[in-house]
Amino acid sequence: MSENKEIRLDDISEAKKKSHSAARKADKTAGAVIWVAAVIGLLLLAFIIVTILWRGLAIALNPKFLTGSPAPLNQSGGGILPMIVSSLYLAFLTLVISLPIGIAAAIYMSEFAREGLVTRAVRFGADALSTVPSVIFGIFGLILFVTYLGLHFSLLSGALTLTFLNLPVIMRNTEQAIRQVPNTYREASIGLGAGKWYTVRKVVLPSAIPGIMTGGILTMGRVIGESAAVILTVGITTSIIPVSPLDSGAPLAANIYQLYSEGALIPDYLKIAAGEACVLLIIVLMLNVLARLIARHYKKMGSGRFV
Amino acid sequence: MKLKGDWVARKVFFVAAMMVVLGILLIIVLVTKEAVPALTKIGPFKILFSSKWEPSKNQYGILVFIVGTLLTTLGALIIGVPLAIGIALFVTEVAPKKAAGVVSNAIELLACVPSIVIGWLGLTALIPLLKSLTGKATAFGLLPASIVLAVMVIPTICAISVDAINSVPDAYKQGSVGLGATRWQTMRHVTLPAAKSGLVVATILGMGRAIGETVAVALVIGTANVFPTSLLSPTNTLTTKIFTDIQESSGIQHSVLFVMGVVLLLIAVGLILIVRKVAPPITKVS
Amino acid sequence: MGRKSRIMLGTVLALAMVLSVLVAAGCGTTNYTGVTGQNKLALSGSTTVLPVAQEAANEFMKANKGITVNVQGGGSSVGIQNVTQGTVDIGDSSRDLQATETSAGLVDHKIAYDIVDIIVNPGSVQVKNLSMDQIKNILSGKVTDWSQVGGSPGKITVFVRDSASGTRDMIDSKVLGKGTPTAVTNVAGATELNSNGLMKQNVASTKGSIGYISSGYADKTVAAVNVGDVVPNLDNAVSGKYVLSRWLHMFTKGQPNPLSQKFIDFVLTPAFQNGPLAKDYIPVSKVPGGTGSSSATGK
Numbered sequence: 001m002s003e004n005k006e007i008r009l010d011d012i013s014e015a016k017k018k019s020h021s022a023a024r025k026a027d028k029t030a031g032a033v034i035w036v037a038a039v040i041g042l043l044l045l046a047f048i049i050v051t052i053l054w055r056g057l058a059i060a061l062n063p064k065f066l067t068g069s070p071a072p073l074n075q076s077g078g079g080i081l082p083m084i085v086s087s088l089y090l091a092f093l094t095l096v097i098s099l100p101i102g103i104a105a106a107i108y109m110s111e112f113a114r115e116g117l118v119t120r121a122v123r124f125g126a127d128a129l130s131t132v133p134s135v136i137f138g139i140f141g142l143i144l145f146v147t148y149l150g151l152h153f154s155l156l157s158g159a160l161t162l163t164f165l166n167l168p169v170i171m172r173n174t175e176q177a178i179r180q181v182p183n184t185y186r187e188a189s190i191g192l193g194a195g196k197w198y199t200v201r202k203v204v205l206p207s208a209i210p211g212i213m214t215g216g217i218l219t220m221g222r223v224i225g226e227s228a229a230v231i232l233t234v235g236i237t238t239s240i241i242p243v244s245p246l247d248s249g250a251p252l253a254a255n256i257y258q259l260y261s262e263g264a265l266i267p268d269y270l271k272i273a274a275g276e277a278c279v280l281l282i283i284v285l286m287l288n289v290l291a292r293l294i295a296r297h298y299k300k301m302g303s304g305r306f307v
Numbered sequence: 308m309k310l311k312g313d314w315v316a317r318k319v320f321f322v323a324a325m326m327v328v329l330g331i332l333l334i335i336v337l338v339t340k341e342a343v344p345a346l347t348k349i350g351p352f353k354i355l356f357s358s359k360w361e362p363s364k365n366q367y368g369i370l371v372f373i374v375g376t377l378l379t380t381l382g383a384l385i386i387g388v389p390l391a392i393g394i395a396l397f398v399t400e401v402a403p404k405k406a407a408g409v410v411s412n413a414i415e416l417l418a419c420v421p422s423i424v425i426g427w428l429g430l431t432a433l434i435p436l437l438k439s440l441t442g443k444a445t446a447f448g449l450l451p452a453s454i455v456l457a458v459m460v461i462p463t464i465c466a467i468s469v470d471a472i473n474s475v476p477d478a479y480k481q482g483s484v485g486l487g488a489t490r491w492q493t494m495r496h497v498t499l500p501a502a503k504s505g506l507v508v509a510t511i512l513g514m515g516r517a518i519g520e521t522v523a524v525a526l527v528i529g530t531a532n533v534f535p536t537s538l539l540s541p542t543n544t545l546t547t548k549i550f551t552d553i554q555e556s557s558g559i560q561h562s563v564l565f566v567m568g569v570v571l572l573l574i575a576v577g578l579i580l581i582v583r584k585v586a587p588p589i590t591k592v593s
Numbered sequence: 594m595g596r597k598s599r600i601m602l603g604t605v606l607a608l609a610m611v612l613s614v615l616v617a618a619g620c621g622t623t624n625y626t627g628v629t630g631q632n633k634l635a636l637s638g639s640t641t642v643l644p645v646a647q648e649a650a651n652e653f654m655k656a657n658k659g660i661t662v663n664v665q666g667g668g669s670s671v672g673i674q675n676v677t678q679g680t681v682d683i684g685d686s687s688r689d690l691q692a693t694e695t696s697a698g699l700v701d702h703k704i705a706y707d708i709v710d711i712i713v714n715p716g717s718v719q720v721k722n723l724s725m726d727q728i729k730n731i732l733s734g735k736v737t738d739w740s741q742v743g744g745s746p747g748k749i750t751v752f753v754r755d756s757a758s759g760t761r762d763m764i765d766s767k768v769l770g771k772g773t774p775t776a777v778t779n780v781a782g783a784t785e786l787n788s789n790g791l792m793k794q795n796v797a798s799t800k801g802s803i804g805y806i807s808s809g810y811a812d813k814t815v816a817a818v819n820v821g822d823v824v825p826n827l828d829n830a831v832s833g834k835y836v837l838s839r840w841l842h843m844f845t846k847g848q849p850n851p852l853s854q855k856f857i858d859f860v861l862t863p864a865f866q867n868g869p870l871a872k873d874y875i876p877v878s879k880v881p882g883g884t885g886s887s888s889a890t891g892k
Binding site: 435444554558 | 640666667668669670671673674691693694748750755756758759765771776778781782783784785786787795798799800801802
Binding site for chain 2: 042052104111121127128133196200224253277
């Protein structure tokens with residue numbers, strides 16, 4: 001009897017060893033596959049950045065390129081300053097319009113509102129706005145702002161259109177930041193006799209500023225990188241630097257598309273497109289890194305503003 | 308004064324919050340309004356279910372574009388979901404801390420690369436590569452479009468998957484390891500199933516991004532109004548067609564483009580409803 | 594003079610100088626009003642006309658300091674719609690008006706003549722001449738291999754313009770017989786490209802391909818073929834031997850306002866027509882029936 005038991009124990013441990021080595025093999029393979037996935041991800045990013053820089057950095061670093069205006073027809077050597085200004089101006093204008101609205105909406109949702117039809121409608125609206133394709137925003141802006149309201153192709157049309165595109169992002173970031181403010185702060189403030197609006201203004205918002213800044217910078221990056229909606233509302237080519245919001249412009253992303261379509265009359269249009277893509281990528285990457293540095297910095301500082 | 312300030316503030320902020328609702332309503336109303344002429348003149352069935360697009364003969368069937376959108380999205384998910392979840396597992400479970408940080412940062416950077424840059428690279432680097440690999444004359448079609456879209460949805464799916472995996476309680480994983488399971492066994496039998504609803508949400512949001520992408524796809528899909536016959540034959544999608552035709556179109560064709568817009572809006576709303584069914588708590592936080 | 598009064602005098606003189614400089618700068622430009630504001634001219638419309646319109650705008654602004662000319666695209670339809678609504682002063686178009694647009698009271702100003710080349714991929718296609726029938730058969734898909742039209746065997750890849758393009762409209766009418774009882778349609782699987790630039794790049798990089806393009810965009814990366822043994826050049830276009838050509842228009846609502854008239858006149862000056870414009874298009878003076886504006890009543 002005991003012999004049988006021993007044998008069975010041996011069998012069991014043999015079987016265990018086998019299944020264990022099989023499991024270890026599976027674990028090793030799975031680990032390898034996962035490492036491969038991560039490496040592919042890294043390679044993708046590296047390929048994109050290296051190719052864009054390789055093709056365009058030499059062109060982009062030329063001061064004449066960065067500060068000059070587009071060349072006359074059929075001539076090469078043009079610059080892209082109006083395009084850079086258009087992109088930055090558009091981002092700035094969009095922020096000016098969308099930040100107040102987004103922050104106010106986020107404050108309402110997190111501080112003033114009670115769960116109900118209104119909050120559900122707003123959440124659904126925000127989700128919907130963030131799922132709508134950018135080309136739909138483009139045709140929406142084309143119909144409403146460019147044509148119907150008569151703003152025609154202008155930075156203002158673009159900014160108004162992109163406001164709707166970016167409201168969900170700003171709302172989400174602000175709400176997240178506001179919710180991180182400990183309730184004890186609010187209670188203390190109310191306990192000291194302050195009203196809700198005062199509490200929000202003096203206690204909650206200041207602590208939420210890093211989150212708001214992150215949302216703002218992310219929005220800038222998104223606006224500068226947006227193409228379809230911008231092509232249909234702002235414009236694709238220009239030679240003058242836009243001054244008023246009602247001027248049209250040619251943001252970098254839109255101009256790259258234009259150069260590739262109708263720009264072929266300019267002899268060096270491919271080079272200009274490569275340079276623009278490089279400038280565009282650098283600006284967007286810098287903004288993203290900046291947003292994350294700010295977030296990390298404030299995280300380190302902690303919410304110990306009042307401690 | 309305290310209470311009055313509160314009252315005013317509440318009203319102002321309420322109006323701001325309603326701007327969001329106003330925005331989506333305006334979009335839906337305006338797009339639908341422009342679509343009405345085509346819907347009344349030709350009828351929704353003829354538009355949605357016919358694959359003949361020949362404006363000179365007054366044929367406006369958009370089935371080709373609907374199928375194109377679905378196929379490119381499917382392709383993007385087939386390529387992108389495994390990669391994204393693999394990278395998510397890398398960052399959360401497999402990698403040493405430093406490597407995880409590097410990869411995680413890399414994916415965040417990938418997320419902010421503008422779509423026109425990716426599309427331009429697809430046109431000027433990917434397609435010539437495909438041409439030389441296959442020896443074909445043109446290399447537009449579902450394959451480059453799916454690859455380009457996959458690159459764009461991987462960051463989205465990855466980020467949400469990382470959140471989902473991280474929110475699996477440690478106790479589950481520790482329990483599994485305590486029972487003698489390997490890392491992969493834990494992932495496969497404990498972590499991933501527990502994170503399932505989050506992973507599904509990630510995939511659906513990635514799907515939404517893929518469906519809505521415009522310029523990148525427009526540059527590599529080949530813009531031909533026929534069904535694809537292979538992975539490398541030119542075809543078209545809803546977003547691309549709207550984008551390429553909206554400026555020069557007029558009359559009924561203009562209106563049909565807005566019908567396509569309505570289809571896209573319906574898909575977007577549908578996706579949101581599905582996400583809410585799958586994972587209500589996650590959507591509340593976002 | 595006391596110190597205080599000297600300072601005051603100095604300030605007044607300085608102010609006076611600044612004011613006079615400002616007044617002088619403002620003088621010299623009579624005030625024109627466009628639909629978008631004073632001394633502002635707005636154009637929108639065809640992206641084919643866009644490069645030339647932009648160039649004209651740049652030159653015009655250099656010659657008329659104080660006036661801003663804003664040129665955008667949007668497509669011929671958007672341009673016509675905008676000028677009908679009155680949101681721009683001039684609508685650019687690369688096509689004639691359609692039936693629904695003729696009652697808007699638009700005035701047609703022809704600003705350039707455009708020859709459209711039939712182009713093929715230079716490395717892989719050796720055919721140098723195609724008859725109208727052959728082009729028709731290729732575009733409609735009846736002919737699918739170059740060997741059927743006198744070239745070495747190879748699959749023909751067809752590129753066309755998008756269905757609302759003026760160029761496509763012209764080709765469809767003149768080659769495919771659009772609007773006539775014997776019309777044929779483009780082959781179903783043809784890739785639609787919505788600009789001259791994309792057309793050029795695709796034909797240049799695709800073996801065995803054929804397409805069509807404004808001759809101003811054609812360069813040595815694509816090869817233009819003769820149509821029915823007729824070379825696509827100005828003389829043949831003018832004499833009518835080469836039929837694939839069309840006008841480029843600037844439309845105004847009714848008679849142009851003084852600023853629009855000034856600009857259109859500038860576009861039609863020999864200096865501009867024979868200078869920048871002639872590099873890509875044909876001056877209107879060289880083509881009969883071009884000069885003078887006409888009430889736009891459509892095709």
